[in-house]
Amino acid sequence: MIRRAPAVALTALLALTALAGCGGRSAPPDPDAPPTGRVTVLAAASLTDPFTRIGADFEAAHPGVKVDFSFAGSSQLAQQLAAGAPADVFAAADPRTMAAATESRRTAGPPRVFARNQLVIAVPAGNPRGITRPADLTAAGVRVAVCNAQVPCGAAARRAFDAAGVALTPVTLEQDVKAALAKLRLGEVDAALVYRTDVRGLRDVEAVEFPESADAINDYPVTAFGDGPNPAGGLAFAAYVLSADARAVLAAAGFGAPA
Template identity: 50%
Template structure:
């Protein structure tokens, strides 16, 4: 074999080794990519999620928050409860939140109209009203008309919040006009006036009457059927932890979530 032929063969052998090394390096790189944290557990909830929720959801959502953290170790659910209108104003004003659960479609619309929701809200529960009275119902309140009695101290939610708008709808259906001693900014504040005996009665959600236990007594009335509130929930557009937020919404809407919510007195949608 000539010197020229041997040189050519060595060159071809070197090129083959180099190509094989390049292929091996590429394979290692691809393998390393598939083992990266981003691909190892896609969509696994982690970190903190901030939920803005109507005051009437406090007990049931707190329970669901604990269940969520137990199911997904390393997560933390932080809640901000209050009047839906105030929460909506906070969201549209730039308050950091991942999820919004409102007590009415009207207050959710404040958020969607400003483009702050990541998608269409979904109704997950409904709620209806009761009259909350002092334990034992000493004033013998049996209807909305009884709330007009002279000397009876009645508290209502402000008409700008869902419980107040629903109460006014029920009062209109009963053709009753009530002059309350105060208007409150969320349902818990209205109920608390009765708990503290600063009022004799209030029109609130039946879920809040149930949550209060023996501190108040609930009185049903037929016009509540005219003022049932739908509760929508939505992922927010600027959510800092969208994947974990989606997982929390999924829990709320699951069979397990419905069990907690209906156990608190909410109605299925």
């Protein structure tokens, strides 16, 4: 069973982590050692579904190992990590956020890109507003949800709109892509800028592709931390994310392969 560790719980452990760090650095994890214990993984919200499956597969391959996930906006998770939140693995929705998160942390190796994602305009099934391009989002009365610019999906939206030559004023800025999509599904907005993977398989939402999104493709990097509570477990999980089995799960969810 996958157990998700809420962001609040991670924050509450900051003090304990700081005290543990005062004892000096531990030896680097052995890449050949079999994983044991609990593995704490912080991952971008857009990875929720495939990583839940990947975590279950990893547990099945290593009996006795438990994976604890915390899914949220990459920038929010990066702030937690910079503050010392305990984590064995971080999977971000762009390299910029990964770099910010690892400035003050000891990684077990350089971050590696394991997947790619691309923006679409999500609209209700049937596309009642007839939205076919970014410029349609500026029409009178069209309410649009976009991620905050500090979040990878928000930064990608800004690049895509710049490429389209569109100045958009969204009615709401969300902290992660799942929140932007939720606004649409609740009927609070007419469109939302989300990833292809977020719309995949939904019956009440459809995706409007637009060529300018090719200028805003996000690479997803993953890294393991040498200063986490379970360095060997983190190293093993990060390696599994890069495996053929995990990439098959990501591809089924709509993620692209690394360039």
